[in-house]
Amino acid sequence: MQALLKFSRAVDALNAFIGKYIIWLILGSTLISAINAIVRKAFNVSSNAYLEVQWYLFAAAFLVAAGYTLLNQEHVKIDVVLHRLPKRAQIWVDIFGFVFFLTPMCGAVLLFGTPFFLQGFHSGEMSQNAGGLVRWPVYLMMPLGFGLLLLQGWSELIKRIAYLKGLIEDPTQKRSEKSAEEELAEEIAKLAEAKGKV
Numbered sequence: 001m002q003a004l005l006k007f008s009r010a011v012d013a014l015n016a017f018i019g020k021y022i023i024w025l026i027l028g029s030t031l032i033s034a035i036n037a038i039v040r041k042a043f044n045v046s047s048n049a050y051l052e053v054q055w056y057l058f059a060a061a062f063l064v065a066a067g068y069t070l071l072n073q074e075h076v077k078i079d080v081v082l083h084r085l086p087k088r089a090q091i092w093v094d095i096f097g098f099v100f101f102l103t104p105m106c107g108a109v110l111l112f113g114t115p116f117f118l119q120g121f122h123s124g125e126m127s128q129n130a131g132g133l134v135r136w137p138v139y140l141m142m143p144l145g146f147g148l149l150l151l152q153g154w155s156e157l158i159k160r161i162a163y164l165k166g167l168i169e170d171p172t173q174k175r176s177e178k179s180a181e182e183e184l185a186e187e188i189a190k191l192a193e194a195k196g197k198v
Helices: 002-043 048-064 068-073 087-123 134-162 180-197
Strands: none
Touching: 002 048, 002 068, 002 134, 048 068, 048 134, 068 134, 087 134
16 A cells, blocks of 8 residues: 555656646737737737737646645535535545546546647648647647646545545545645735735
């Protein structure tokens, strides 16, 4: 079990690292969108490449961060009954979900998405839009994103089993770390306070 927990920690570290930096793709997408709108209005010039690259960046952020989202337990859960169950029953429901839903679903996307990406990569498929981009980078996001999600699902499965065996603390407890929004709000408050003292 210790080897599996070591694997789990490595997967957690990988997705935490990716999640820390993937957020910048949202900023990139937003800036490209803003610059494209300004150039289009000011100079009546535009390109489909600008639209497509912002879609690519958004798709990458959404898909590649899925594992990070699961790590931080931020996926939407419709929890009408689950929270009323004892903790061990909740853990068993999670285990069932990871084994019978998440793993097969990710496996299916990998099974069909990887050949789809490889075909686009080898053919050099291009967008049909004028000035569009090559398609394989966005196709790559499917197997990459679902591969990371599958790894994180297995990591969560390992942690739940370890919890049931009494080897670790409750893995479903959210960390007390501050969110990026909370850190930003604190930083703004500190700056405002510093300006007030000047």
